[in-house]
Amino acid sequence: MPASSSASALSDPAWMRRLLIATALAFLALFLLLPLVAVFAEALRRGVGAYWTALVDEDALEAIKLTLIVAAIAVPANLVFGVAASWCVAKFDFYGKNLLITLIDLPFSVSPVISGLIYVLLFGLNGAIGPFLKAQGIQIIFAVPGLVLATIFVTFPFVARELIPLMQEQGTEEEEAALVLGAGGWQTFWRVTLPNIKWGLLYGVLLCNARAMGEFGAVSVVSGHIRGYTNTMPLHVEILYNEYNFVAAFAVASVLAMLALVTLVAKSALEWRFGAELAATRHK
Amino acid sequence: MAIQVSGITKQFGSYRALDSVDLEVRSGELLALLGPSGSGKTTLLRIMAGLESPDAGSLQLNGEEALGLKPRDRQVGFVFQHYALFRHMTVFDNVAFGLKVRPRAQRLPNAEIKRRVSELLELVQLGHFADRYPAQLSGGQRQRVALARALAIEPKVLLLDEPFGALDAKVRKELRRWLRKLHDEIHITSVFVTHDQEEALELADRVVVMSQGRIEQIGSPAEVYDHPSSAFVYEFLGQVNRFDCMVEGGLAHIGNGALAIPTDGDVRGAAIAYVRPHDLGVTPAVGGPGRVSGIHVVGPDARVEIELGGLFLEAEMDRERFTSLGMALGDSCSVHIDRARVFAR
Amino acid sequence: MVATSSADVAFPEKGSAVTSILKKPSVLPGFGLTLGFTLSYLGVIVLLPLGALIAKASGLGWYGFWGAVLTPRVFAAFEVSFGLSLAAAAVNAVFGFIVAWVLVRYEFPGKRLVDALVDLPFALPTAVAGIALSALYAPNGWVGKPLNELFGLKVAFTPIGIAIALTFVGLPFVVRTVQPILQELPPEEEEAAVSLGATRGQTFWQVVFPAVLPALVTGFALSFARGVGEYGSVIFIAGNMPGLTEILPLLIVIKLEQYDYAGAAAVGASMLLVSFVMLLILNILQHWMRSRHAR
Numbered sequence: 010m011p012a013s014s015s016a017s018a019l020s021d022p023a024w025m026r027r028l029l030i031a032t033a034l035a036f037l038a039l040f041l042l043l044p045l046v047a048v049f050a051e052a053l054r055r056g057v058g059a060y061w062t063a064l065v066d067e068d069a070l071e072a073i074k075l076t077l078i079v080a081a082i083a084v085p086a087n088l089v090f091g092v093a094a095s096w097c098v099a100k101f102d103f104y105g106k107n108l109l110i111t112l113i114d115l116p117f118s119v120s121p122v123i124s125g126l127i128y129v130l131l132f133g134l135n136g137a138i139g140p141f142l143k144a145q146g147i148q149i150i151f152a153v154p155g156l157v158l159a160t161i162f163v164t165f166p167f168v169a170r171e172l173i174p175l176m177q178e179q180g181t182e183e184e185e186a187a188l189v190l191g192a193g194g195w196q197t198f199w200r201v202t203l204p205n206i207k208w209g210l211l212y213g214v215l216l217c218n219a220r221a222m223g224e225f226g227a228v229s230v231v232s233g234h235i236r237g238y239t240n241t242m243p244l245h246v247e248i249l250y251n252e253y254n255f256v257a258a259f260a261v262a263s264v265l266a267m268l269a270l271v272t273l274v275a276k277s278a279l280e281w282r283f284g285a286e287l288a289a290t291r292h293k
Numbered sequence: 294m295a296i297q298v299s300g301i302t303k304q305f306g307s308y309r310a311l312d313s314v315d316l317e318v319r320s321g322e323l324l325a326l327l328g329p330s331g332s333g334k335t336t337l338l339r340i341m342a343g344l345e346s347p348d349a350g351s352l353q354l355n356g357e358e359a360l361g362l363k364p365r366d367r368q369v370g371f372v373f374q375h376y377a378l379f380r381h382m383t384v385f386d387n388v389a390f391g392l393k394v395r396p397r398a399q400r401l402p403n404a405e406i407k408r409r410v411s412e413l414l415e416l417v418q419l420g421h422f423a424d425r426y427p428a429q430l431s432g433g434q435r436q437r438v439a440l441a442r443a444l445a446i447e448p449k450v451l452l453l454d455e456p457f458g459a460l461d462a463k464v465r466k467e468l469r470r471w472l473r474k475l476h477d478e479i480h481i482t483s484v485f486v487t488h489d490q491e492e493a494l495e496l497a498d499r500v501v502v503m504s505q506g507r508i509e510q511i512g513s514p515a516e517v518y519d520h521p522s523s524a525f526v527y528e529f530l531g532q533v534n535r536f537d538c539m540v541e542g543g544l545a546h547i548g549n550g551a552l553a554i555p556t557d558g559d560v561r562g563a564a565i566a567y568v569r570p571h572d573l574g575v576t577p578a579v580g581g582p583g584r585v586s587g588i589h590v591v592g593p594d595a596r597v598e599i600e601l602g603g604l605f606l607e608a609e610m611d612r613e614r615f616t617s618l619g620m621a622l623g624d625s626c627s628v629h630i631d632r633a634r635v636f637a638r
Numbered sequence: 639m640v641a642t643s644s645a646d647v648a649f650p651e652k653g654s655a656v657t658s659i660l661k662k663p664s665v666l667p668g669f670g671l672t673l674g675f676t677l678s679y680l681g682v683i684v685l686l687p688l689g690a691l692i693a694k695a696s697g698l699g700w701y702g703f704w705g706a707v708l709t710p711r712v713f714a715a716f717e718v719s720f721g722l723s724l725a726a727a728a729v730n731a732v733f734g735f736i737v738a739w740v741l742v743r744y745e746f747p748g749k750r751l752v753d754a755l756v757d758l759p760f761a762l763p764t765a766v767a768g769i770a771l772s773a774l775y776a777p778n779g780w781v782g783k784p785l786n787e788l789f790g791l792k793v794a795f796t797p798i799g800i801a802i803a804l805t806f807v808g809l810p811f812v813v814r815t816v817q818p819i820l821q822e823l824p825p826e827e828e829e830a831a832v833s834l835g836a837t838r839g840q841t842f843w844q845v846v847f848p849a850v851l852p853a854l855v856t857g858f859a860l861s862f863a864r865g866v867g868e869y870g871s872v873i874f875i876a877g878n879m880p881g882l883t884e885i886l887p888l889l890i891v892i893k894l895e896q897y898d899y900a901g902a903a904a905v906g907a908s909m910l911l912v913s914f915v916m917l918l919i920l921n922i923l924q925h926w927m928r929s930r931h932a933r
């Protein structure tokens with residue numbers, strides 16, 4: 010006999026509903042919400058004054074600046090790549106396409122530490138082309154270029170994997186229509202393709218940026234932890250924490266946590282908006 | 294503008310979509326490419342537009358080789374099956390697109406573009422919808438926007454891929470008549486693809502029946518309907534009774550001698566005979582060889598199913614005649630057929 | 639008539655190398671440009687550096703490689719990383735499924751907020767998560783203190799702490815793979831089961847669960863793979879005792895700090911290899927399930 014006494018045959022009994030909701034919420038509160046709250050609580054433990062002092066510390070400001078610089082290079086680079094890759098993957102048929110998609114996704118399945126390691130092995134002083142670069146006076150490892158490269162690697166697939174399914178779903182008919190109507194290749198891209206993918210593009214950029222600014226493992230390996238020079242915000246958090254300067258560590262961490270929250274809000278807003286737009290075009 | 298297709302062949306992997314197709318589209322005519330799915334008709338249309346390139350053959354537009362030309366240089370208008378309207382642009386911007394993307398030197402002034410677009414929207418009876426987005430239009434309205442957009446660039450040829458395929462039956466009929474009228478006004482050389490024989494027969498000046506990458510028959514609607522040149526065309530166009538038969542001495546013997554029908558042509562031996570339901574005469578006859586096994590009266594038409602010597606035949610007549618015959622289910626009857634079309638097996 | 643001579647007119651691009659690898663010719667432009675750029679960028683950013691890792695590791699030779707990998711310390715780190723990642727992925731499979739179920743099937747206030755919160759581990763930098771978890775579960779922390787006083791349970795600087803950090807980073811993978819599948823599950827299937835006399839429990843275990851299982855396995859695998867490679871959120875809470883709470887990525891960092899590049903490359907390469915094999919097995923398993931429960 011069905012235990013349910015409610016109207017629909019498919020609804021679970023109330024006690025089970027409540028139990029499952031309570032379980033899920035308790036789990037999420039313990040594992041997700043509590044750490045988030047802890048960041049701000051620890052940051053403000055000694056009051057707003059100490060918090061603010063930690064944030065306007067010279068090294069902290071340098072770390073913020075470097076984080077912004079790294080993201081400002083890595084994100085646009087992966088944006089251009091993502092658009093190019095999804096154009097050739099989604100709009101054309103060719104041999105080895107699935108292999109290419111797999112390779113594009115590859116950086117997601119590589120440990121961040123290994124992502125840093127490979128650049129050390131390539132560009133480090135004992136590396137494959139490190140000595141040659143050293144002779145040219147170019148330093149990549151323990152310098153900003155290394156941070157940028159490692160960040161590009163770990164954020165490599167974000168834009169592409171967002172755009173590829175979107176563009177595959179949209180097909181090629183609109184582009185063909187534009188071409189028949191006399192548009193050139195770039196005109197077709199700017200006027201027809203780009204407006205159709207702009208929300209997906211923004212979505213990918215948002216996630217790419219969050220990871221670029223927050224990356225720790227990969228940049229930790231290539232940075233050398235030189236204060237005020239190769240220290241991004243996450244690395245600065247680590248240094249402060251290991252120095253038992255907890256308030257300062259959590260103060261810098263709280264800025265990163267706010268970035269995460271802004272990202273989540275913007276992402277949810279986009280999903281709401283973007284989803285509606287997609288639905289409108291699907292139900293013709 | 295006339296189109297000359299010669300020896301066009303197109304292969305997709307191991308599948309031959311077009312097999313050495315020859316076709317002439319006459320200037321100013323409305324031509325239908327008719328066939329089941331997989332017959333190659335859409336591929337042929339896309340080759341004409343430059344959206345697909347053939348593996349061999351030639352395509353001439355007004356006597357000039359066109360295969361090397363890009364779509365934009367062929368001066369063709371193309372209407373896509375699912376319209377392919379730009380979803381982020383208004384109706385106005387959709388129609389204006391082809392005019393706005395021209396190189397600066399050839400581009401019309403904005404006021405002129407505006408005038409042209411408004412004119413076209415009037416032509417397709419969508420003057421009030423200029424500011425709507427495609428998602429806010431019905432299927433039939435979208436189809437007309439797609440048409441206006443294709444016409445905006447003043448093409449020499451209009452190519453339409455299943456133009457009514459995604460519409461419901463009523464809108465489909467209206468739009469069909471409207472397109473015919475439009476064609477009679479502007480007389481642009483037009484080719485449309487369809488799998489609906491009724492649509493092709495009603496709308497087109499000439500019909501090209503295609504099957505498995507080849508052209509089965511080209512002719513006026515009356516020609517292809519009344520004188521099908523192959524068994525495929527006969528079966529594809531309209532309702533048909535199909536029998537296995539033996540042809541001897543000018544007679545097709547059907548159903549172990551139950552029927553012997555005069556044939557034309559010189560087919561002999563095992564063959565297939567075709568008879569249209571409205572060419573099949575039925576009269577009530579006590580003790581006759583046939584038996585009425587089904588009656589369907591819908592609207593002005595009546596369809597009568599007859600069992601005869603193990604065969605099932607279908608006859609079609611108007612309702613008045615059916616009423617005057619006074620037949621009921623299970624009655625005996627006799628069947629007479631003036632002529633059958635026979636194709637060798 | 640012109641049939642033969644027109645063949646060369648038809649394919650002005652046929653000669654170029656890029657277009658000839660096209661399976662299906664297309665009228666859209668930019669294939670050569672975008673594919674060329676994609677392959678070059680992929681090559682420089684991803685393939686070349688990964689190649690350097692492989693080259694370095696294989697430069698050690700067969701015995702050198704295994705000599706570097708088969709030490710008790712590396713072995714223990716393998717056990718810690720893979721074992722605890724499995725444990726965390728298992729916890730996530732259970733609770734992630736419940737979270738996904740609750741988000742799809744039930745209505746409750748603040749649902750959208752909760753839905754957005756699930757992605758927090760994707761958005762929160764791992765180092766931030768690491769210090770926050772470590773502060774929470776430290777013997778004097780909000781959660782660590784009661785656990786310690788009431789149950790004598792130590793979390794931070796023990797394997798349990800690592801498992802908690804890995805649960806944190808892996809949770810969204812399970813929820814976000816299971817959620818859409820649950821969402822698209824046609825209610826008719828369940829209605830059919832109920833109409834045929836099945837109880838709610840039978841309907842769930844025999845109709846719903848098999849349909850969701852492949853996605854659950856995918857989420858499990860993703861969560862697991864993420865756990866094996868995770869660094870930032872773990873090192874603060876782990877204690878990093880060699881042989882006990884030392885994870886593989888940390889071991890790589892330590893080897894690098896000791897300028898043992900070859901050793902680091904060997905551990906890195908073996909880690910990639912093992913992850914790859916495990917994911918392959920899971921993929922095969924999943925493929926097998928998919929073909930059985932073809933939907």
